[in-house]
Every structure is written in C-alpha cells, then in structure tokens.
Amino acid sequence: MIPFLLKFHERYDLRQTLECGQIFRFQKHNNDAQIYYIPLKDRILKIFQKNDHILEITSNKNQDLKPILSTFFRLNDDYQQIQRRISIDSLMGKILAATNGLHLLKQDVFECTISFLLSQCSNIPRITRNVNNLAEQFGTPINFDNQQFYLFPTREQLLSVSEQQYVEMGFGYRAKYIYNFVQNTPNFIKKAINLENPSKNHSKNPSENHSEILTGIELNQALQNIQGVGQKIADCVQLFGFGDLSYFPVDTWMRKFMIQHYFNDKKASIKAIRQKGQDLFGKWAGYAQEFIYHYARSYENLNNSKS
DNA sequence: ATCCAGGCATGCA
DNA sequence: TGCATGCCTGGA
Numbered sequence: 562m563i564p565f566l567l568k569f570h571e572r573y574d575l576r577q578t579l580e581c582g583q584i585f586r587f588q589k590h591n592n593d594a595q596i597y598y599i600p601l602k603d604r605i606l607k608i609f610q611k612n613d614h615i616l617e618i619t620s621n622k623n624q625d626l627k628p629i630l631s632t633f634f635r636l637n638d639d640y641q642q643i644q645r646r647i648s649i650d651s652l653m654g655k656i657l658a659a660t661n662g663l664h665l666l667k668q669d670v671f672e673c674t675i676s677f678l679l680s681q682c683s684n685i686p687r688i689t690r691n692v693n694n695l696a697e698q699f700g701t702p703i704n705f706d707n708q709q710f711y712l713f714p715t716r717e718q719l720l721s722v723s724e725q726q727y728v729e730m731g732f733g734y735r736a737k738y739i740y741n742f743v744q745n746t747p748n749f750i751k752k753a754i755n756l757e758n759p760s761k762n763h764s765k766n767p768s769e770n771h772s773e774i775l776t777g778i779e780l781n782q783a784l785q786n787i788q789g790v791g792q793k794i795a796d797c798v799q800l801f802g803f804g805d806l807s808y809f810p811v812d813t814w815m816r817k818f819m820i821q822h823y824f825n826d827k828k829a830s831i832k833a834i835r836q837k838g839q840d841l842f843g844k845w846a847g848y849a850q851e852f853i854y855h856y857a858r859s860y861e862n863l864n865n866s867k868s
Numbered sequence: 869a870t871c872c873a874g875g876c877a878t879g880c881a
Numbered sequence: 882t883g884c885a886t887g888c889c890t891g892g893a
Contacts, residue, residue, distance in 0.1 A: 582874075681875040687891070688874080733889025738876090791876050812874045830883085854874090 564617040571640040574662025575610040581855035585676050585689045600712050605705045621705040647849045656856040670753040672713040673802035677794045678738045719743045738789030749775045800847040809838030809846035818857040
C-alpha cells in the first residue's frame with residue numbers, strides 16, 4: 562500500500578499533537594515510537610512521523626482519504642503566522658519554543674461531544690478508558706495491520722444503548738448526559754455529522770434541513786443547551802470539533818496558569834479568564850490555549866504535586 | 869480514610 | 882449575576 566504523504570512547511574510534532582490532551586483515542590505502535598494509530602470516523606489511520614515535516618499515512622480505506630486528512634490535520638492553518646501572533650511576551654515565546662510542532666486537530670463532532678461530556682470531573686486515563694470501552698462494546702471492529710481496532714460508534718449504533726448500560730460502564734452521573742445526547746441529538750449536530758460524512762446519508766430527511774449552520778456565539782449557546790454541556794465543554798467542542806480557533810476553554814489547569822501569570826486578582830473568575838484569553842490571542846486563542854495547556858501540564862509546577 | 873478531580877445543574881441571595 | 886452544594890466513580 563502506498564503511503565499518503567503530508568508535508569508541512571513548519572515543524573510537525575505528532576507525539577505532542579496527540580498527547581497534549583486534545584484527543585483521547587489514539588494508540589502507540591508496539592515497538593516504534595514514531596508510529597501511531599488513530600480511528601477516524603469510518604477508518605483507521607496509521608501515521609508515521611518520517612521527519613520534522615513529513616507524516617506518512619496509510620489506512621484500511623483510501624476513499625476520500627485526501628480531503629479527510631486535509632480537514633483532520635488542518636492543513637490550511639498558517640502555523641507560522643499563528644505562532645507569531647501568539648508570541649506576545651517572553652513567557653509565551655518560551656511556551657511556543659517548548660511546544661513547537663504541536664498542531665490542533667479537527668475531530669469528529671459526535672465523538673468529540675461525547676468525549677468531553679465524559680471529561681467533567683474526570684482525568685485523561687479515565688476518559689480514555691471510557692471512550693475506548695464505548696468503541697469496543699458498540700463500535701465497528703476493523704482489522705488492520707494485523708491488529709484489531711474499533712471505530713467510535715455512530716449515533717445509530719448507540720441508539721439502543723440504555724442509560725443503565727452507561728452507568729455499568731462507570732460513567733457515573735455523566736451516563737444520563739450521554740444517553741440524552743444520543744437520544745435527542747440536536748439538529749445542528751446531526752447536520753454537522755452529515756456534512757462531515759458525505760458518503761453516508763444520501764437519504765436526506767427534509768425535517769432536518771430547516772436548521773441553519775450555526776457559528777460563533779449562536780453555536781456556543783446551542784451547545785450549552787445540551788444537558789451536561791456548560792461553558793467549558795461547549796468551548797472544547799467548538800474548538801476541537803467544529804474547528805473554531807477563537808475559543809479558549811478554561812479548565813482548572815488553564816485557570817491556575819492564567820491567574821499565576823496574567824492576573825493580579827488571584828480569585829479571577831473563569832469568565833474573566835476566558836475573556837482575557839480571547840483579548841490576548843484573538844482569533845487564534847484556541848491554539849494559544851492548547852500550547853499553554855500542554856506546557857503547563859508538562860513543564861510547570863502549578864502548585865500541583867504532579868511531576 | 870477522606871478528599872477532590874479536564875464541570876454542570878440547581879437553588880438561593 | 883454570583884456563589885454554594887450535590888453528583889458517580891476512582892485514584893491519591
């Protein structure tokens with residue numbers, strides 16, 4: 562199979578990109594640190610970091626691979642310009658140097674929403690376990706590269722799953738959020754899913770075509786109308802799922818970092834911190850957030866005894 | 869053993 | 882509007 566080459570003008574660091582916390586479902590190759598597998602929508606990607614600028618990608622399915630990869634890897638982002646804009650002071654310069662090569666990914670909206678619904682009051686290992694359990698129990702198995710993988714379940718595959726089953730999977734009080742989201746998926750989400758999977762859904766349901774494609778504040782409000790989605794999760798889905806780079810999700814890590822470095826008021830509210838992020842970094846606040854988040858977790862001891 | 873975690877919904881001032 | 886509290890589970 563001929564690998565598909567993705568060439569980046571600036572540096573691309575696959576490991577940082579996948580391990581920075583923006584995405585939960587990826588898998589390291591057993592004995593090659595340069596290779597990762599990612600289940601993406603209807604296929605499995607095998608990604609090899611050939612050098613600082615080239616990714617080699619093979620998949621079990623090559624149909625529409627080019628546009629799918631272009632979207633997922635955000636090939637149209639001007640990384641250099643983004644870095645320049647975010648480099649507002651020496652601290653950010655230091656962070657940009659440390660995270661150079663970390664890129665955002667544009668994830669599947671359905672999977673992204675469920676993943677972040679599961680994220681509240683949890684931690685990355687547990688969230689990863691939860692989403693992998695969902696895939697293994699309800700997703701389509703794919704044999705690829707002599708290994709068994711599982712696609713993230715489609716909405717249709719989850720429709721028959723009960724709230725109790727989610728509870729038994731250890732989702733806790735998040736079970737009802739997932740159940741409700743699957744059963745009552747808002748039209749703007751369905752629309753996003755259909756647009757992202759053009760090969761499916763040839764049969765259009767006319768009743769679902771009234772809704773406009775939401776953007777900006779309207780999209781953020783619509784996301785927060787989903788049970789279990791507040792400001793933070795809405796921002797994550799808007800950034801990672803819908804690809805709106807101007808959003809700046811503030812979780813406890815971001816809060817600690819921002820207060821330490823950019824606030825005199827040590828009790829600054831989430832709302833104020835979120836606003837500050839957008840004021841400082843403008844339309845690329847989302848990239849800034851991810852650089853900071855990864856840096857803060859990896860290199861800075863924010864009064865939290867983790868290494 | 870408590871305590872709190874990549875928040876949210878609810879109730880109360 | 883802003884703040885306190887409970888929520889499932891599980892790891893420290």
